[in-house]
Amino acid sequence: MFTCNNLSLLTFTYYLKLFLGISMTIIPLIYFEKLLIKIIKCKEKKEKITINFFKQQTKSFMVIIMVFVLALALHNGLNKKTNVCYNYANSYVLKEYKKVYKMLNKKDLADEIKNNYLENTLIIAVNNPTKSENKELTKVEKLISSAINSEENSKEENKDTLNLQETDYNKQNNVYVENGVFYYPQLINGNWSTYSGTSCPNNPSLEGYNNPYGYNNYFYTRLTAFIKEANANGFTITFSTQGCRTYHTQTYYYNTMTRGRAAYPGYSLHGFGIASDLEFYQSNGYACGYGRNDSNCPSMGWAHQNASRFGLTFPLLNASYKEDWHIEPINKVKY
Ligand SMILES: [Zn+2]
Structure with missing residues (x-):
């Protein structure tokens, strides 16, 4: 493409x-x-x-x-x-591409991000949303009705299969859980043990982080249950294979990305292995790109609607720099 x-x-x-x-x-x-x-x-x-x-x-x-x-x-x-x-x-694709190109020209964004936006614009334009709108709508309608019917059942089911009241006082990578609440250290300037990303496990050897990508195990259990149910409902969602982001990587992101895009080094929950970035896909296999929302990207709509059932949340949906892909546990406390 x-x-x-x-x-x-x-x-x-x-x-x-x-x-x-x-x-x-x-x-x-x-x-x-x-x-x-x-x-x-x-x-x-x-x-x-x-x-x-x-x-x-x-x-x-x-x-x-x-x-x-x-x-x-x-x-x-x-x-x-x-x-x-x-x-x-064709004229439609060219028109859409030019529109986004002009819009991006005025913005102070990294070239890589601009390129991704433009590529996604091409993908969306090629798949011509006006042609597939009806299909998407019926899919959303189906989703709503099935959600209403199955929500009560699945709420009960998930309570049985997914324990959202985890307790484990072992501090691994400085994180512990109590009754489903994730505790992580308050950053104290100069005290490196409180900085996120400074003790990321060497995947997947560290106890408590011994899953394929080195996430916190309790977060990983919630995340995979969530993704599994999305797939069972016909939605393709994938999560980042970077389970724990090191302080060094976070510093790199902070320095190279637009301000507001990456958290200040030491603060990011990615560094504690209790945050992930998701990728959402259309039913035709293309990733939902720029201009996506809960309606034109039903897999994302499903994710935003259902995350709480798995003890997860998207905290940056209304942030000044919206991150509709960033997911964390609902209950977190700094200690
Ligand atoms: Zn993130």
């Missing part, structure tokens, strides 16, 4: 496609229409259409045929499944 994530290339491809299309359809049509008019005029004047008449037309006829054949050959050469750009460049 990203082979076309470039405004000049996309614009050029669009106009090339348009030009080839015109060369193969409108130009020959106009030519033959004019030829027909000439013939009709001759007949009206009762003139005989001689071989000479056709000889006069030969040159222009050859030019038209040449243009047609060349355009057709070029079109066939470009119109391959692997040539994503040529396949998808």
